[in-house]
Amino acid sequence: MNGVVLMIVAGVVLxxxxxxxxxxxxxxxxINGQVGxxxxxxxxxxxxxxxxxxxxxxxGRSATPSEVRVLNQKTVESMFxxxxxxxxxxxxxxxxxxxxxxxxxxxxxxxxxxxxxASIDERKSSDVGIYGHTDRLGSEAYNLTLSIQxxxxxxxxxxxxxxxxxxxxxxxxxxxxxxxxxPDGVAEPRNRRVEVIVR
Amino acid sequence: xGKLVCFVLLMVLMLPGYSRAEGxxxxxxxxxxxxxxxxxxxxxxxxxxAAVFQEDLLKTGYNGALxxxxxxxxxxxxxxxxxxxxxxxxxxxxxxxxSVILRILKGTFVYMSGVIGKLAPDSIxxxxxxxxxxxxxxxxxxxxDN
Numbered sequence: 001m002n003g004v005v006l007m008i009v010a011g012v013v014l015x016x017x018x019x020x021x022x023x024x025x026x027x028x029x030x031i032n033g034q035v036g037x038x039x040x041x042x043x044x045x046x047x048x049x050x051x052x053x054x055x056x057x058x059x060g061r062s063a064t065p066s067e068v069r070v071l072n073q074k075t076v077e078s079m080f081x082x083x084x085x086x087x088x089x090x091x092x093x094x095x096x097x098x099x100x101x102x103x104x105x106x107x108x109x110x111x112x113x114x115x116x117x118a119s120i121d122e123r124k125s126s127d128v129g130i131y132g133h134t135d136r137l138g139s140e141a142y143n144l145t146l147s148i149q150x151x152x153x154x155x156x157x158x159x160x161x162x163x164x165x166x167x168x169x170x171x172x173x174x175x176x177x178x179x180x181x182x183p184d185g186v187a188e189p190r191n192r193r194v195e196v197i198v199r
Numbered sequence: 200x201g202k203l204v205c206f207v208l209l210m211v212l213m214l215p216g217y218s219r220a221e222g223x224x225x226x227x228x229x230x231x232x233x234x235x236x237x238x239x240x241x242x243x244x245x246x247x248x249a250a251v252f253q254e255d256l257l258k259t260g261y262n263g264a265l266x267x268x269x270x271x272x273x274x275x276x277x278x279x280x281x282x283x284x285x286x287x288x289x290x291x292x293x294x295x296x297x298s299v300i301l302r303i304l305k306g307t308f309v310y311m312s313g314v315i316g317k318l319a320p321d322s323i324x325x326x327x328x329x330x331x332x333x334x335x336x337x338x339x340x341x342x343x344d345n
Contacts, residue, residue, distance in 0.1 A: 020344065021328055021329060021344060021345050022329060022343075022344050023303075023327040023328070023329040023330050023341065023342070023343050023344075024341070024342045024343075025330075025332055025339055025340075025341050026339065026340040026341075027337065027338075027339060028309075028338045028339065028340055029338065030311060030337075030338045035337070036312070036316070036334065036335045036336040036337025036338070037334070037335040037336075037337060038332055038333065038334045038335070038337055038339055039332070039333045039334075040330050040331075040332050041330055041331045041332070041333065042329055042330040042331075058327075058329040058330045059329070060329055061328065061329050061330070063329070065330065076340060079307065079340070079342060080278060080307050080308075080309060080340045080342070081278075082231075082264045082278035082279050082307065083264060083276040083277055083278035083281075083307050083308055083309045083340075084276065084309060085231070085264060086229040086230065086231055086264040086265060086266040086276050086277075087229075087266055087274065087276040087309050087311075088228035088229055088266040088267070088268050088274045088276070090272065090274065090311065091268075091272050123228075124247075126226075126248055127226070127268075199268060199272065
């Protein structure tokens, strides 16, 4: 009789602990394998996560976050399989370069266009950013116009390949936001660019 | 006259593209099964491509899953039976104003920080019923039982 009562009590305790409020946080690498950092803070203390797979568990706000445990990839992937299956691809950025004083793409950059289109298709993207720039050779006003022409040129190329105008957002920065800082009046091919960001 | 037209055209072309709704902070990228947005007390079925706004509550049914990208490229992925509130979101790089406060209420999540995670990581707070999570440019998986 006593044995039976003990078993029932044990069962109830187990079930209650599965229903307990708790938070688990696991640090993971990004798509490039890079790992950041996180700190989990409760009223009972805090725990830093700094390596891939590290997990901490907090059972209620007044509890102290647990010592770090490392979970293996398979365990994590199965715990979060549904969320992972719908995780959006991160945006992809393309740098397209131009001939000097021109809105014509270099041959190399022209050859990147199919990859840009493939990226848009893969993401079913309706959010493509096109941002034109120049180097600092020439006046600011001149370069503003040139950067706009470059933006429009890339927009036209993509529209020609079937990308809808509504799905493209444009901005032109003239000499501003250079990739490489130079003094005024200096030519710099790496700044003569349009950045395309496919979201 | 020609010069004036050119000038006006230039000004118009400099305007940022306005393909987005006012106040939109991101959009739904992927979804599966039953998923909802609770906005201003109304529950709406979520659709791929739909905009999300500050204070939206994202909710998935028992077999639902949802992927969202915010303006700074933060991505949020929800598994089934999950709820997340976009409590606060500010992304104004030109004014140096950033804020990301997400209330993670229950379920399973994958969080990937975006540009704000690099420019102003201290402005990001992920809140669960048990804890606050501070991040530095990172990808996290979070499970909340409530």
